[in-house]
Amino acid sequence: xxxxxxxxxxxxDDGREVEVLRGVDxxxxxxxxxxxxxxxxSGKSTLLAIAGALDAGFGGEAVVAGQSLRGLSAGxxxxxxxxxxxxxxxxxxLVPAFPxxxxxxxxxxxxxxxxxxxxxxxxxxxxxxxxxxLAAKAAARPSRLSGGERQRVAIARAxxxxxxxxxADEPTGNLDAVTxxxxxxxxxxxxxxxxxxxVVTHEERVSRVASRVLTLSEGRLS
Amino acid sequence: xxxxxxxxxxxxxxxxDPGAALVDVLAAAVGAATLALFVALxxxxxxxARRMFPADARLVExxxxxxxxxxxxxxxxxxxxxxxxxxxxxxxxxAWPRQNLVVPVAAPEPPLGLEAAWxxxxxxxxxxxxxxxxxxxxxxxxxxxxxxPAEGGxxxxxxxxxxxxxxxxxxxxxxxxxxxxAGLDPVGIExxxxxxxxxxxxxxxxxxxxxxxxxxGLSDRxxxxxxxxxxxTVQRLHRLYNRSDPGYGQVTLLADSPADAPAxxxxxxxxxxxxxxxxxxxxxxxxTVVRVTTGALVGLxxxxxxxxxxxxxxxxxxxxxxxxxxxxxxxxxxxxxRDVRAMVLLEALLVGGxxxxxxMAVGRGLGxxxxxxxxxxxxxxxxxxxxxxxFPAWLLAATVGVAALSAxxxxxxxxxxxxxxxxxxxxx
Numbered sequence: 001x002x003x004x005x006x007x008x009x010x011x012x013d014d015g016r017e018v019e020v021l022r023g024v025d026x027x028x029x030x031x032x033x034x035x036x037x038x039x040x041x042s043g044k045s046t047l048l049a050i051a052g053a054l055d056a057g058f059g060g061e062a063v064v065a066g067q068s069l070r071g072l073s074a075g076x077x078x079x080x081x082x083x084x085x086x087x088x089x090x091x092x093x094l095v096p097a098f099p100x101x102x103x104x105x106x107x108x109x110x111x112x113x114x115x116x117x118x119x120x121x122x123x124x125x126x127x128x129x130x131x132x133x134l135a136a137k138a139a140a141r142p143s144r145l146s147g148g149e150r151q152r153v154a155i156a157r158a159x160x161x162x163x164x165x166x167x168a169d170e171p172t173g174n175l176d177a178v179t180x181x182x183x184x185x186x187x188x189x190x191x192x193x194x195x196x197x198x199v200v201t202h203e204e205r206v207s208r209v210a211s212r213v214l215t216l217s218e219g220r221l222s
Numbered sequence: 223x224x225x226x227x228x229x230x231x232x233x234x235x236x237x238x239d240p241g242a243a244l245v246d247v248l249a250a251a252v253g254a255a256t257l258a259l260f261v262a263l264x265x266x267x268x269x270x271a272r273r274m275f276p277a278d279a280r281l282v283e284x285x286x287x288x289x290x291x292x293x294x295x296x297x298x299x300x301x302x303x304x305x306x307x308x309x310x311x312x313x314x315x316x317a318w319p320r321q322n323l324v325v326p327v328a329a330p331e332p333p334l335g336l337e338a339a340w341x342x343x344x345x346x347x348x349x350x351x352x353x354x355x356x357x358x359x360x361x362x363x364x365x366x367x368x369x370x371p372a373e374g375g376x377x378x379x380x381x382x383x384x385x386x387x388x389x390x391x392x393x394x395x396x397x398x399x400x401x402x403x404a405g406l407d408p409v410g411i412e413x414x415x416x417x418x419x420x421x422x423x424x425x426x427x428x429x430x431x432x433x434x435x436x437x438x439g440l441s442d443r444x445x446x447x448x449x450x451x452x453x454x455t456v457q458r459l460h461r462l463y464n465r466s467d468p469g470y471g472q473v474t475l476l477a478d479s480p481a482d483a484p485a486x487x488x489x490x491x492x493x494x495x496x497x498x499x500x501x502x503x504x505x506x507x508x509x510t511v512v513r514v515t516t517g518a519l520v521g522l523x524x525x526x527x528x529x530x531x532x533x534x535x536x537x538x539x540x541x542x543x544x545x546x547x548x549x550x551x552x553x554x555x556x557x558x559x560r561d562v563r564a565m566v567l568l569e570a571l572l573v574g575g576x577x578x579x580x581x582m583a584v585g586r587g588l589g590x591x592x593x594x595x596x597x598x599x600x601x602x603x604x605x606x607x608x609x610x611x612x613f614p615a616w617l618l619a620a621t622v623g624v625a626a627l628s629a630x631x632x633x634x635x636x637x638x639x640x641x642x643x644x645x646x647x648x649x650x
Binding site: 045046049052054055074075078079081082083087089093095096097098106107109110111112157169 | 223
């Protein structure tokens with residue numbers, strides 16, 4: 001599902017080039033949960049952005065959902081993100097003005113080309129919310145939800161398009177222990193259904209559901 | 223991403239910060255209302271000025287020179303030969319002669335049915351001018367032929383359109399008599415006249431003719447002060463009263479286009495005639511004043527619209543800066559830079575269009591109030607317009623269009639900034 005080969009990435013900082021990734025090789029297969037751990041600033045989020053086709057300024061070869069990212073147009077990258085990749089962020093990143101269901105439906109609204117009928121999309125959104133146990137909160141705005149509920153809405157949003165790849169950036173970072181456990185269990189369930197899950201975290205508990213736990217340090221995975 | 227989806231997102235974004243959206247809408251509304259009011263005022267004043275000073279820029283009024291070498295040598299006389307020479311000038315489409323009747327004419331009694339509008343015992347001395355029927359052809363198509371009648375027949379006359387207005391708004395109120403009834407079609411009204419009668423003692427003719435005149439139409443091309451009859455009628459009366467041919471008092475030249483008029487006027491002057499451009503010059507001066515004033519007001523209104531657009535631009539820019547994470551999220555979920563740009567422009571279009579609609583309604587409402595005040599506070603006077611503010615449909619549409627377009631133009635920079643948001647950086 002993901003195959004990253006010799007990935008490099010550097011940024012300019014005060015006129016100085018800082019190399020964040022120095023030849024990272026990583027592959028995540030369908031049904032696999034891979035956890036990437038590392039200290040803050042080690043490049044975990046950068047790696048996730050490259051795997052999620054959000055950052056095109058890398059060196060090396062990245063193949064996501066069977067497509068090489070190199071050479072894809074901005075529109076094609078956007079379409080790939082929309083159809084094949086689900087994102088879960090530490091800070092949830094819900095749109096505050098939208099109720100939970102509208103947040104879940106966002107990927108459907110953003111789909112390029114012919115749009116799915118509104119009613120069918122809504123049904124799928126409700127099903128995604130039900131999957132994370134929040135069917136009753138469909139009309140609630142994010143400000144009325146707890147941290148765990150917000151993260152589950154974010155996961156439901158990631159599931160709407162039935163992505164082949166789920167990318168999670170510190171998904172339990174803002175959650176208490178019990179809520180964090182339920183989110184981790186959910187990732188395990190998704191992997192069992194065939195989704196490739198890549199989680200970057202610095203929390204050990206995520207490793208319990210992970211097929212592999214890798215550490216990113218000095219720009220390299222080990 | 224479909225336009226419907228973009229519109230839904232833009233609308234949701236505006237609803238997320240209703241205070242900012244309302245301020246933007248109000249800013250656009252102020253600009254739009256000002257634009258609508260000022261343009262409507264310009265149209266209203268322009269319309270009143272055109273009715274007060276009707277002028278056809280294609281007309282050149284040629285009159286005999288008061289004193290000229292040509293006149294002393296026998297030239298400069300406006301007669302049929304001169305008219306033919308004027309007609310032969312390049313760019314002249316028609317040359318309509320006009321001859322004053324030198325026999326006095328008086329009206330001793332009112333037109334039938336309008337006795338109330340005639341002061342008791344009044345005899346009205348009426349100047350009469352003969353005009354070429356083709357000059358007033360368009361104004362005399364109401365069933366009364368404008369041609370010299372047989373002896374004893376009613377003589378068709380044409381009056382100045384302005385005379386009726388001045389009679390109703392000035393003469394009638396001054397004399398304390400009713401004006402012409404509203405809705406009355408004056409065409410066909412007959413007035414008994416006595417040809418040869420003068421109110422100046424000793425100036426009446428020995429031969430007095432009792433005739434009737436019948437109104438054939440109203441025209442802007444006949445003098446305000448006189449009753450216009452067919453030229454042939456004047457010539458017949460001159461023969462009847464043994465008057466020598468006085469020549470034409472004026473020849474009206476119709477140019478092919480307004481651009482030809484100055485050259486025709488210059489050529490007529492070279493032929494030894496004078497050109498009376500006083501009415502046209504007045505109309506042109508009034509028109510210029512109206513255009514300059516309206517232009518200044520519209521300029522001011524456009525400036526206010528531009529300021530509103532700047533306010534919207536600043537507001538949208540602040541909104542984009544505050545929403546950079548949301549915008550990045552949309553990109554992560556599949557939005558392209560073009561989608562993001564379009565979404566911000568749609569937001570501006572919604573506030574600009576909404577403000578334009580509100581401003582149009584407010585402007586129209588203020589216009590109605592202004593008209594009410596106009597009617598209530600100002601006395602009736604000639605050419606007083608029914609509405610001082612004119613709101614044609616195109617103005618209402620343009621008001622909304624300009625407001626929306628200026629808001630979208632102002633949002634171009636914030637939209638470009640939104641499209642440049644780096645999702646990887648904004649979401650990390």
